[in-house]
Amino acid sequence: GIQVEQSPPDLILQEGANSTLRCNFSDSVNNLQWFHQNPWGQLINLFYIPSGTKQNGRLSATTVATERYSLLYISSSQTTDSGVYFCAGGFDSWGKFQFGAGTQVVVTP
Amino acid sequence: GAVVSQHPSRVICKSGTSVKIECRSLDFQATTMFWYRQFPKKSLMLMATSNEGSKATYEQGVEKDKFLINHASLTLSTLTVTSAHPEDSSFYICSASRGRGANVLTFGAGSRLTVL
Numbered sequence: 195g196i197q198v199e200q201s202p203p204d205l206i207l208q209e210g211a212n213s214t215l216r217c218n219f220s221d222s223v224n225n226l227q228w229f230h231q232n233p234w235g236q237l238i239n240l241f242y243i244p245s246g247t248k249q250n251g252r253l254s255a256t257t258v259a260t261e262r263y264s265l266l267y268i269s270s271s272q273t274t275d276s277g278v279y280f281c282a283g284g285f286d287s288w289g290k291f292q293f294g295a296g297t298q299v300v301v302t303p
Numbered sequence: 304g305a306v307v308s309q310h311p312s313r314v315i316c317k318s319g320t321s322v323k324i325e326c327r328s329l330d331f332q333a334t335t336m337f338w339y340r341q342f343p344k345k346s347l348m349l350m351a352t353s354n355e356g357s358k359a360t361y362e363q364g365v366e367k368d369k370f371l372i373n374h375a376s377l378t379l380s381t382l383t384v385t386s387a388h389p390e391d392s393s394f395y396i397c398s399a400s401r402g403r404g405a406n407v408l409t410f411g412a413g414s415r416l417t418v419l
Contacts, residue, residue, distance in 0.1 A: 227408060235341075235394055237410040280346065282408075289335055289400030289408055293347045 196221050196285050200294035207301045212269045215279055215297045219262040223283035226257055227291070228266050231278040240266070240279075271301045305331050307399045309411030316387055317419055324382045324414045326397030332377035333399035337408070338370075341394040353380045387418040 197220035207213055217226075228240040241248050241255040243264065248255055252271075257264040268275055278298050282291040306329040316322050326336055334355050339347040351361045351372050359372035369391075371383040380399075384391050396413040 225407075229410075235396075235413045235415065237347075237396065237413075239407070239409065242407045282347075284408075289398075290337070290349070290352060291408060292349075293339075295346045298344075 196223065196283055196292045198281060198283055198292050198294035200279075200281060200297050202297060203295065204298045205300070207268075207271045207275075207299065209271060209273060209301055209303050211271050211301075212267070213271065213299070215266040215268070215281075215299075217264045217266070217281035217283075217294055219283050221285070222259070222262065223285050225284035226264050227282050227284075228255055228264070229280045229282065230275075231280065231296070233277060237280070268299070271299075273301045273303055275299060276301045305399070305407075305409040307333075307397065307409045307411040309397055309414055311414055312412060313415045313417075315417045315419065318388055319386055321383055321385045322387055322416060324384075324395055324397075324416075326380045326382070326399070326411050328378045328399045328409075331399075333380075334377060335400045336374060336380040337398045337400070338372060338380075338382050339396045339398070341396060341413075343394075347396060350382075384416065387416070389418045392416055392418045 199218045225244040229237045243255045243257045245259045252269045254267045278296040280296045282293045308327045310325045336353040338350045351359045353359045353374040374380040398408040398410045
């Protein structure tokens with residue numbers, strides 16, 4: 195099956211700092227989503243981004259499908275950005291996804 | 304927007320009992336729902352794919368007799384953990400897809416199961 199690698203596994207940021215999270219895929223995926231899991235466990239969809247670049251406030255994402263990677267940018271980080279960020283690649287037409295191991299982000303005041 | 308409701312959010316049960324978790328799509332018809340399990344500080348592991356009106360497809364290593372999945376309508380899928388044991392304690396999350404080609408997943412808030 196498809197392997198999804200996320201880096202770094204852990205990230206500690208001071209409030210206001212910028213950061214980049216990376217997601218690599220072992221094979222082609224037909225779609226890709228980034229999620230934020232809050233401290234209560236709920237998964238919030240951040241981006242549906244099979245290719246190209248999208249921005250939503252302080253977050254943006256870029257997927258280069260031909261090179262099998264995606265990046266999530268967090269700018270001017272805030273303590274509310276803390277949590278685990280997952281990327282997931284879809285590899286069939288029914289919406290079956292493979293998740294990466296996640297990046298644990300801690301933003302300190 | 305698409306909303307998926309999962310219930311209960313937390314459940315504590317005694318070893319040997321069965322627990323049912325519901326996953327409902329509130330404002331769309333979900334022909335396909337997915338059930339995931341998440342261990343502490345770990346990623347999400349796909350357990351099974353649930354298609355309305357047909358048997359669920361289980362991932363390798365997932366016991367179908369332990370984790371019963373029913374998708375009786377286009378808005379409801381249920382996961383029943385039968386004869387639960389402490390090792391079944393986990394965070395269970397469902398997601399829903401509108402169907403083939405609709406590749407954006409919407410997730411429920413998750414259900415934390417603790418088996419004593």
